[in-house]
Amino acid sequence: MGLICSGQWNREGQNRLKWIGDDQQVYTAKSGYSILNMEDQMSSLEYFQLLWSLKITPSALVWAWRILWDRLPTRVNLVRRGVLLGCTLCPMCRERLENAQHLFCTCKVAQKVWDLCERWIGKVTVRHESIPSTFKAFI
Secondary structure, three states, rough: OEEEEEEEEEOOOEEEEEEEOOOOOOOOOHHHHHHHHHHHHHHHHHHHHHHHHHOOOOOHHHHHHHOOOOOOOOHHHHHHHHOOOOOOOOOOOOEEEEOOOHHHOOOOHHHHHHHHHHHHHHHOOOOOOOHHHHHHHOO
């Protein structure tokens, strides 16, 4: 995604770059952040297209979709929806908040499960700290 283009000549005849991520054509942190979010959403669309093209059972598709959209009933999501819980820490490690990212990518207990799975299938993979990156790596 090219957000900076050249070819604009100013009155003094000098070539200068122009930021096209903002109407004012001036870079701001807000416009840069907006572009990054747009790129994240675009890559999410790629993940979902890839997901729905898989030849797996519908229940597995829905489960994967819920993970990618962070729609699992984790403790953090339950509290966000107004369910009162005593503790939002991960029940397995009790070190961080229980969200999908932690449960599937960063929890040290989950890491041990991933280790066992890798030994079982006989393949070592690169560990990612984001669910979409992990999903894409497995595909």
